[in-house]
Amino acid sequence: MGDRLINEGLKTIFLLLWLGANVGYWMRVFWTYEFGPQYFYIRHITGLGVSIAKACGACLNLNSMLILLPVCRNLISFFRGSCETNTLCRRSVRRQLDKNITFHKTLAYMILLLNIVHVIAHFFNFRNLYNHFRFGRCGDGPVTLSCTLRDLPDKEGGTWLNPIQFDNRGLPFGFGLILQGVIPIAGWSGVVLTLVFIIMFSSATEFIRRSYFETFWITHHLFIVYYGMILVHGTGGIIRSQSNLADHNITLCKNIPDTWAPEAQPCPYPVFVDGSAASWMWVIGPIALYILERTIRFARSCQxxxxxxxxxxxxxxxxxxxxxxxxxxxxxxxxxxxxxxxxxxxxxxxxxxxxxxxxxxxxxxxxxxxxxxxxxxxxxxxxxxxxxxxxxxxxxxxxxxxGTASLDVFKYQTAVCVGAGIGVTPFASILRSIWHQSMSPDYELKLKKVYFFWICPDTNAFEWFSELLDSLENHMIEQGKADFLNYNIYLTRGWNNKQAKNIYLQEEEEVDAITGLRQKTNYGRPKWDDIFKVIAEENPGKSVGVFFCGPKVLSQVLHKCSNKHSSISGGAKFFYNKENF
Missing domain, CATH: 2.40.30.10 (Translation factors)
Structure with a gap:
């Protein structure tokens, strides 16, 4: 059944590390707010929502820090170049750098999920805070912890806890709740941040990107607003923590709220401090890197x-x-x-x-x-x-x-190169380089065998590339290396009855009727399972690099075949690489 670890092992480890970092950080922040004594009184008002909201907010900072890095193309190229010269940096590590856009999209999905939970949790928080302020007065009834917290005096003195400090009795309940939620800095900045992210996320679909690129480009640059809102979102300090735990012991005082007084012992009024803004510490570094990235791009584009x-x-x-x-x-x-x-x-x-x-x-x-x-x-x-x-x-x-995955083609003894349509372009560069290097008297490559597959939709597509194949084939034959290049061209459609008859009549000729090459054109689609099986049998114990440029559907087929026909116990090992832009 093959060994999936060859292609999926390191990717799975990186994914688990990222998920583990998210889960671990989420649990740490959740535990702090759910069980920390400094947040006991705010929890009493809001319930579980505050712990969930803050934990999701912390992970939003983490992923918002990471999401900029995969789109820093110069940073990726720098790491790839470092890996090229570092013997400790294996091919499998470099291959993960080629998944930068996939990781960028994965981070976007995680941010979307965290955003949804964060917003829902804060909705319940504000509903509970609003209800607590509106209906929580002690009045003539018994003094409870909730009403004592509601009537804490002196907002400027630090004893207030509930950020909602005015009533909207003349407004409908829902509108009043919304108004109380958006007035603070954390409220309106959170609304803008969420709306901006929804616009960026929805306009980044493949259909929009391909059909309305400028719409995608413009809306995606709203990330400037997104990060601006992240920087100011936490400055309001809306979730407050108790600062005088030593003087006001909650274990004792929560049970006797009727004895609280400014200088009372053992229960003076609790004193609360604003939460500190932490988002800037997470995102300032990636923002600086991205500014440097765009500066380099701009300078090069002006040349x-x-x-x-x-x-x-x-x-x-x-x-x-x-x-x-x-x-x-x-x-x-x-x-x-x-x-x-x-x-x-x-x-x-x-x-x-x-x-x-x-x-x-x-x-x-x-x-x-x-x-x-x-x-x-x-x-x-x-x-x-x-x-x-x-x-x-x-x-x-x-x-x-x-740099892309194709840079590693010369790192393998055997390479399988698959191009679909215009996706043949990276292999044009590779084959041209092989031809140039083979002209040198000091010519020696680690790469000993190339299986090249080109899937074309019509006969005209062969013409611009066939000359290169023909010259490389002839040169390798002259050098006694006729088996170096095994190329297979597949024509999936585009021939008429007259062409079919001509192809049939020239079947016995030495050169192909369409391409003029020695190896004959195949008609229809490749049977990849059989092809990989043959290549595995011809290359026992070798590491075979599989390189592909083309549509996603075919990529999935080749990826599955690479996993299926790989073996770590003496058989061929197929390492799958796909072009990503």
Whole structure:
């Protein structure tokens, strides 16, 4: 059944550590407020709600601290670079850095859950506080602990406990409760904070991000307001703690509230102090890091980018060849690209298709949406000629490069590279780099075998990439390493009856009828379970890196196959890596 620990072990450990930190911190704060003597009197009024609300608020601070870090691309790249040079930092640790966006989303779900519980708990707290102030006077009846707390005098002197200090008898109960809740700093800042988070969370769905990117971009930058509200939310000190426990012993005094007096012994009035704001200690560090991150991004985006060439490929794919002073890349890295004439705020990630050995860097972009269609036109791709001079074309800005999982392809003896459609781009860079390195007399790679799979929807998609495969294949044959590259191209659709007949007639030819390559094109979809089984049999005892760029559905299939066919007892071990932007 395979060994899931190979791919899931360290991820599970990190997840459990994070969940354990949340549970442990939640329990610690809950225990303090639920059983701490300094909070006994506020608990008497509010009940369990105050302990739950404060525990959730503490964990909100923890996760709000963490959620900024995964989107600091330069920080992630720095840690990945440190891991590259640190022998103690294994591949499995580096692979966790590639799950940064997944962790960012997981943190968002946790914040949503904590927010819901926090708000509900505080609703009950304010309802109890409002009822206590409105209906809790001692009057002519017996003196109870509740009414004594209600009638504590001298708000300025520190003896008051209930933050609600005026009545709304002329207003409906519900409106009065809401009004009392939002008047304090903690109230209105909490309302704004919650509404802002709901807007950010709801606009971050995949549909909004892909169809209305600018809506997503603008609303997600409300995080500035979110963190501003976090910083001020706790400054109101609305949940107060008792400061004179030594003079006013609650074990004794709670039973004799009718004897309380300013200087009475043994029960003088309890004195309460405002709660201290702690949120800033959690978030100030990540905020500073993020400001540094954005400063670096802005500085890089201002650097001049020279468009060397724009090449138009079939299937509405354009290749942008660029140069930028000081730009250094590795195979498999990606950049963020902006075209100011189209939009000043839209940055889009694209995998680099050039090799580090090239004197330029390039990306291949398929036209699939509004922005890429506008870029197609801005780059002159709608002209009749196939190759355009870039002198008079639209200006672009570049941020990067940034590391991805594909950087580790050279760390394995065997690699399985799977690209779907335009998802082949990271492997273009890798294969180009292999070709360049193989030209050197000192050529020696740890990587000894590459299984390359390309799943394409139509026949035109082969043309821009087949030349690279053909040259690499021929070169490896000349070097006596014909078995280095095992590539398999799958055509899932896009052929007509005439093409099918032509394919059949040329079946016995040495080269493929569509691609012109030695290895023949497969028709239909790969049977991944059988493919992984064969690869496992051919690579016993080896660590096999599986690298994928493409749709989520296929990623799930490959991930399951990697787990299923891995074995720690002498068999092949498949390490699954997926491109994440």
């Amino acid at each position: 001049k980018v020279q468009l060397v060439k724009v090449v138009k490929h079939p299937s509405k794919v354009i290749e942008l060849q660029m140069k930028k002073y000081g730009f250094k890349m590795l195979s498999g890295q990606y950049i963020f690209l902006k075209c100011p004439p189209i939009s000043h705020i839209q940055w889009h990630p694209f995998t680099l298709t050039s090799a580090p050995e090239d004197d330029f860097f390039s990306v291949h972009i398929r036209t699939v949406g509004d922005w890429t269609t506008d870029l197609w036109k801005a780059m002159g791709a709608d002209a009749k000629t196939n190759t355009e001079s870039a002198d008079d074309l639209a200006r672009v800005a570049v941020d990067g490069p940034f």
